[in-house]
Amino acid sequence: MVQHSRIDENTDIEVPRYWYNIAPDLPKPLPPPIDPLDADISLINRLRELLPSELIDQEFTFERYIGIPKEVRELYIEIGRPTPLVRAYKLEKSLGTPAKIYYKFEGVLASGSHKLNTAIPQAYYSYREGYSELVTETGAGQWGLALSIAGSLFGVPSTVFMTRSSYISKVKRVELMRKHGATVIPSPSNITRVGRGILEDEPDHPGSLGIAISEAVEWVMEKPESRRYLPGSVMEYVILHQTVIGLEAIEQFRAIGEYPDKIIGCVGGGSNLSGLAYPFYREYVEGRAKLPEIIAVESSLIPKASRGEYRYEHPDAYGALPMIKMYTVGRHYKPPAIKAAGLRFHGLASSLSLLIREGLVRVRAYDPDSVREAAELFYRSEGVLPAPESSHAVLAAIDEALEAKRRGEGITILINLSGHGLYDEDFFRG
Numbered sequence: 001m002v003q004h005s006r007i008d009e010n011t012d013i014e015v016p017r018y019w020y021n022i023a024p025d026l027p028k029p030l031p032p033p034i035d036p037l038d039a040d041i042s043l044i045n046r047l048r049e050l051l052p053s054e055l056i057d058q059e060f061t062f063e064r065y066i067g068i069p070k071e072v073r074e075l076y077i078e079i080g081r082p083t084p085l086v087r088a089y090k091l092e093k094s095l096g097t098p099a100k101i102y103y104k105f106e107g108v109l110a111s112g113s114h115k116l117n118t119a120i121p122q123a124y125y126s127y128r129e130g131y132s133e134l135v136t137e138t139g140a141g142q143w144g145l146a147l148s149i150a151g152s153l154f155g156v157p158s159t160v161f162m163t164r165s166s167y168i169s170k171v172k173r174v175e176l177m178r179k180h181g182a183t184v185i186p187s188p189s190n191i192t193r194v195g196r197g198i199l200e201d202e203p204d205h206p207g208s209l210g211i212a213i214s215e216a217v218e219w220v221m222e223k224p225e226s227r228r229y230l231p232g233s234v235m236e237y238v239i240l241h242q243t244v245i246g247l248e249a250i251e252q253f254r255a256i257g258e259y260p261d262k263i264i265g266c267v268g269g270g271s272n273l274s275g276l277a278y279p280f281y282r283e284y285v286e287g288r289a290k291l292p293e294i295i296a297v298e299s300s301l302i303p304k305a306s307r308g309e310y311r312y313e314h315p316d317a318y319g320a321l322p323m324i325k326m327y328t329v330g331r332h333y334k335p336p337a338i339k340a341a342g343l344r345f346h347g348l349a350s351s352l353s354l355l356i357r358e359g360l361v362r363v364r365a366y367d368p369d370s371v372r373e374a375a376e377l378f379y380r381s382e383g384v385l386p387a388p389e390s391s392h393a394v395l396a397a398i399d400e401a402l403e404a405k406r407r408g409e410g411i412t413i414l415i416n417l418s419g420h421g422l423y424d425e426d427f428f429r430g
């Protein structure tokens with residue numbers, strides 16, 4: 001029996017008019033990025049050769065709120081924002097738990113994941129600053145697809161270096177990126193120095209996000225006057241853009257008179273979890289609410305937060321980008337070719353790493369088989385297929401709900417369902 005209509009949770013709310021920047025509210029100052037490679041070029045000048053200047057400003061700003069440009073906000077509405085907050089009644093029932101499980105469903109966005117929330121502003125600023133080619137890396141293709149769509153909305157084509165293992169297994173996303181005019185290149189490739197070097201030693205290298213980033217950066221450095229490098233995670237400004245998720249969720253919970261006790265998200269570079277959780281952290285800092293328990297879920301095969309070190313490291317494999325302080329397994333780590341390819345990154349965003357270090361975010365790691373079983377249960381119960389990445393968060397929510405059942409606690413759990421898995425044709429293949 002359906003207890004409530006989903007409409008309860010989707011009460012009309014506005015798309016936010018600003019993004020929330022956590023920097024001034026962090027318990028300690030964010031350790032600044034450092035560039036050990038080239039002491040002669042200032043860090044900012046180095047970044048200016050790669051990124052649109054508006055995004056560099058956003059990376060380092062201490063302003064708490066950044067207005068969302070009108071053009072970007074309008075596109076947010078066109079691509080599906082606000083996204084629904086859905087209560088997973090049938091999953092709760094199949095677990096027999098007294099816990100309430102809600103998910104913020106970013107998979108309804110036009111590209112199928114949360115990545116479009118930052119792809120649109122990144123493409124917008126690049127277009128406004130006159131660049132004619134957007135360059136990036138992608139794992140599962142969610143980011144590459146989002147950027148290809150956003151670029152084509154502004155008439156700017158994308159070049160996407162896609163980790164080779166995913167290029168082979170996620171055929172649909174490659175096809176969809178190309179339909180949007182993107183050039184998709186399996187990484188390591190033979191069109192960059194970095195890629196050629198790797199292929200010489202290992203012609204079948206499966207690739208990694210770290211290598212793909214190095215290739216993308218090298219590609220931009222060849223023509224900095226017309227190309228910009230646009231990353232899908234890790235940078236603080238990416239998280240800033242993703243805070244639309246949490247800002248909406250707060251309003252949606254307010255409308256139904258509920259509040260989460262636990263917030264759960266998977267972590268690649270950390271942007272979907274942070275985008276959901278940081279606005280709730282603001283509510284806590286401003287004394288309006290308790291701090292929910294925030295849980296970051298990673299793959300046990302890329303255990304940067306659970307088994308990595310907290311130290312300075314480059315976000316890319318070859319050290320072309322400035323080092324940031326983060327939890328990392330090291331940039332030379334060779335991640336196995338898991339289906340949740342968006343989690344195959346060796347580090348975590350600096351602000352999220354700091355919050356983990358300070359004990360404000362907990363970490364959990366799961367193996368691929370348990371994650372796939374959780375996805376199947378969610379799919380059978382809810383009729384919604386979560387992306388392999390998001391399924392890590394689903395499994396953590398199931399574990400929390402079962403623990404609540406053991407304790408007889410009616411807690412409220414919120415998951416970021418960062419994407420759908422309909423194009424992850426390899427997911428259930430074992």
Ligand SMILES: Cc1ncc(COP(=O)(O)O)c(C=O)c1O
Nearest residue numbers: 142233268269270271272342419
């Ligand atoms: C659906 C989905 N969720 C999560 C992630 C992980 O990235 P982040 O931690 O930045 O959200 C990815 C990355 O590609 C993704 O495609």
